[in-house]
Amino acid sequence: MSPVVLVLIVPAAASALLALLPGYRLGARLNVVASLLTFLAAAALLVLPRPAPNDYLLVDDLNIVFIVLNCFVGLTAAMFSAGYIGHEIETGHLSPPYVRFYHAMYQLMMFGMNLALVTNNIGLMWVAIELATLTTVLMVGIYRTHEALEAAWKYFILGSVGIALALFGTILVYVAAQPVLGDGTPSMVWTNLMKGAPHFDPALLNLAFIFLMLGYGTKVGLAPLHAWLPDAHAEGPTPISAVLSGLLLNVALYAVLRFKMLMAAQPAAIAPGPLMVGMGLLSLIFAAFMLYRRRDIKRFFAYSSIEHMGIITFAFGMGGPLANFAGLLHMVMHSLTKSAIFYSVGQIVQIKGTQKIDRIRGLSQSHPALGWGLALAILAIAGMPPFGVFLSEFLVVSSTFARAPALALLLVFGLLVAFGALLLHLNSLIFGEPDSPPTPVRISPSAFRLHMAIVLMAGIYLPGPLVDWFQNVARLLG
Amino acid sequence: MGHMSFDIAHLLAGGLVLVSFMMIYQDRLHALLNTFTLHALVLTAAVAWQAWTQGADHLYITAAIALIFKAIIIPGALYRIIRRLGIHREVEQVVGTGLTMLAGMGLVALSIVVMLDVTTKATAFAREDLAFALSVVLLGLLMMVTRRNAVSQVVGFMSLENGLILAAAGAKGMPLVVEITVAFSILIAFIVIGVFLFRIRERFDTVDLGALDRFRGEMR
Numbered sequence: 001m002s003p004v005v006l007v008l009i010v011p012a013a014a015s016a017l018l019a020l021l022p023g024y025r026l027g028a029r030l031n032v033v034a035s036l037l038t039f040l041a042a043a044a045l046l047v048l049p050r051p052a053p054n055d056y057l058l059v060d061d062l063n064i065v066f067i068v069l070n071c072f073v074g075l076t077a078a079m080f081s082a083g084y085i086g087h088e089i090e091t092g093h094l095s096p097p098y099v100r101f102y103h104a105m106y107q108l109m110m111f112g113m114n115l116a117l118v119t120n121n122i123g124l125m126w127v128a129i130e131l132a133t134l135t136t137v138l139m140v141g142i143y144r145t146h147e148a149l150e151a152a153w154k155y156f157i158l159g160s161v162g163i164a165l166a167l168f169g170t171i172l173v174y175v176a177a178q179p180v181l182g183d184g185t186p187s188m189v190w191t192n193l194m195k196g197a198p199h200f201d202p203a204l205l206n207l208a209f210i211f212l213m214l215g216y217g218t219k220v221g222l223a224p225l226h227a228w229l230p231d232a233h234a235e236g237p238t239p240i241s242a243v244l245s246g247l248l249l250n251v252a253l254y255a256v257l258r259f260k261m262l263m264a265a266q267p268a269a270i271a272p273g274p275l276m277v278g279m280g281l282l283s284l285i286f287a288a289f290m291l292y293r294r295r296d297i298k299r300f301f302a303y304s305s306i307e308h309m310g311i312i313t314f315a316f317g318m319g320g321p322l323a324n325f326a327g328l329l330h331m332v333m334h335s336l337t338k339s340a341i342f343y344s345v346g347q348i349v350q351i352k353g354t355q356k357i358d359r360i361r362g363l364s365q366s367h368p369a370l371g372w373g374l375a376l377a378i379l380a381i382a383g384m385p386p387f388g389v390f391l392s393e394f395l396v397v398s399s400t401f402a403r404a405p406a407l408a409l410l411l412v413f414g415l416l417v418a419f420g421a422l423l424l425h426l427n428s429l430i431f432g433e434p435d436s437p438p439t440p441v442r443i444s445p446s447a448f449r450l451h452m453a454i455v456l457m458a459g460i461y462l463p464g465p466l467v468d469w470f471q472n473v474a475r476l477l478g
Numbered sequence: 479m480g481h482m483s484f485d486i487a488h489l490l491a492g493g494l495v496l497v498s499f500m501m502i503y504q505d506r507l508h509a510l511l512n513t514f515t516l517h518a519l520v521l522t523a524a525v526a527w528q529a530w531t532q533g534a535d536h537l538y539i540t541a542a543i544a545l546i547f548k549a550i551i552i553p554g555a556l557y558r559i560i561r562r563l564g565i566h567r568e569v570e571q572v573v574g575t576g577l578t579m580l581a582g583m584g585l586v587a588l589s590i591v592v593m594l595d596v597t598t599k600a601t602a603f604a605r606e607d608l609a610f611a612l613s614v615v616l617l618g619l620l621m622m623v624t625r626r627n628a629v630s631q632v633v634g635f636m637s638l639e640n641g642l643i644l645a646a647a648g649a650k651g652m653p654l655v656v657e658i659t660v661a662f663s664i665l666i667a668f669i670v671i672g673v674f675l676f677r678i679r680e681r682f683d684t685v686d687l688g689a690l691d692r693f694r695g696e697m698r
Contacts, residue, residue: 171642
């Protein structure tokens with residue numbers, strides 16, 4: 001069986017199995033095992049020869065980056081989740097039936113995201129992103145507190161509107177393709193669309209792209225459509241915050257990138273770049289200022305995700321081999337660093353029993369390993385050398401300076417504002433007098449350390465084959 | 479497509495826009511649900527007509543889902559919910575009816591101008607169908623932003639979705655329409671269950687600032 005099928009079947013089967021199995025310990029272990037198998041299947045895609053694209057499945061240089069990243073963070077988040085959930089059960093925040101539901105939804109979400117990434121069909125992609133959204137909505141609301149339900153409802157309504165707009169855009173793409181490619185399924189297949197794009201009606205494609213950008217842009221968390229994101233991150237279980245920031249935003253971005261490539265294949269259509277550059281810059285600068293007044297630690301890092309998605313969208317909007325390379329690298333680095341931060345924050349919140357930044361102080365004294373680890377991760381996400389985020393941000397800025405200095409100034413301004421906010425909060429979180437006695441840390445830090453090690457490695461030395469691979473994808477993106 | 483079948487399709491799609499307008503000025507939830515039922519019935523007729531003229535049998539399934547799910551089950555469930563929640567009397571509107579109607583007319587004009595302008599190469603039917611569908615979508619969005627009540631927001635979302643189904647049914651030979659209808663139905667079922675289980679009455683109309691400040695960091 002081809003690994004691309006396994007990437008889909010393993011999470012789907014695991015979801016059904018987890019829904020049936022009682023016992024949260026067994027469920028948590030099975031969740032990790034299933035995620036590991038999915039990751040191995042994804043890694044096999046890298047090594048084995050790729051299957052030829054058919055009407056439903058496609059593996060190419062672009063989506064394989066996303067699939068491997070998705071399955072890797074899915075695995076480490078499952079590892080973190082096992083310890084996290086155990087603590088939530090002991091403290092009575094979650095009951096075993098809810099945890100069973102949570103594990104089943106986790107694998108269903110992985111299935112939805114992987115399907116969105118490997119599908120060759122724009123309609124199926126839409127259905128898959130909707131499935132992934134629905135499952136995360138259910139997990140965000142799992143604590144059943146007033147705030148959690150409110151966050152889930154807001155996410156639900158805004159996500160549904162976004163997804164509805166994206167569907168209208170998808171229909172418009174079909175209407176543009178149908179006269180060229182004929183009725184039925186062939187007009188919804190990526191590989192056909194890319195070949196036929198030069199003959200599509202440009203005006204119709206323009207309109208379609210605006211709907212798709214607004215629709216999937218809502219899911220990427222771009223300002224001004226980001227309102228669901230901070231709530232969903234703050235009120236859900238922390239492993240889900242990590243997965244939302246690290247993966248789901250990327251999946252929506254992948255959809256935007258695919259449609260951008262389609263637009264680029266029809267020279268008479270508007271250039272999609274300026275729209276993406278504008279929304280990216282707006283998100284970056286807006287989120288950078290919003291970082292200052294945050295009092296909830298998870299909400300704080302959620303705004304940081306909006307900021308980084310803005311940078312990534314900006315880079316892809318600029319286009320060209322260098323900016324695309326930088327955008328792709330930044331996406332990978334952000335996913336790894338941000339999920340690592342959420343693994344660390346999840347433990348801190350469980351130890352301190354609060355998400356308020358004011359009440360989390362002196363981590364360097366009360367929990368040195370955890371505190372210094374978080375400090376390093378915050379420095380990494382702020383773009384300090386020697387971490388990988390520095391490298392990718394540097395590439396984004398330098399490639400922009402060469403082509404549009406005015407935009408580069410705005411970009412640097414946003415980055416500096418965000419940097420200030422991150423250092424400010426870093427100071428209050430790590431230093432000062434701790435207000436609670438040290439309590440033991442229960443969760444294994446392996447997931448956090450693994451991510452940070454990769455981010456550090458990438459900052460010091462990028463292996464040659466990886467660079468070649470990313471450069472190839474960057475060329476593909478145009 | 480013959481002259482007659484074109485006219486009838488035109489009539490039904492235009493009817494859907496008209497019913498969308500009717501929903502905008504319903505200021506009671508009960509009447510709003512009645513109008514939504516009418517909306518779903520018109521959609522059923524429009525999709526069934528498309529299925530017949532295009533000879534696309536799978537669209538009959540979409541029409542059947544629209545009829546059974548949206549015209550019978552969902553309004554029935556929502557009637558029960560609003561009676562249980564005791565909110566069947568009024569709909570709170572953020573903007574006045576007159577202003578909303580004017581905004582609605584502006585949106586319809588916008589969608590017709592935009593759509594007829596960009597679809598010059600498509601067939602006459604596809605052009606007008608898309609223009610009507612976009613109008614229904616925009617009117618649904620308008621309804622979602624001008625209402626505060628969660629139930630009327632759900633109704634606004636469903637009418638928006640009806641516009642999408644109309645567009646998908648009108649795009650000749652579009653695959654996956656049935657699957658998309660089913661996916662949407664599941665989405666709506668979740669929303670309705672959510673409203674019922676969690677007794678959501680008001681929409682949460684804050685954007686992170688203001689009233690949300692008091693929740694921040696106070697979870698658990």
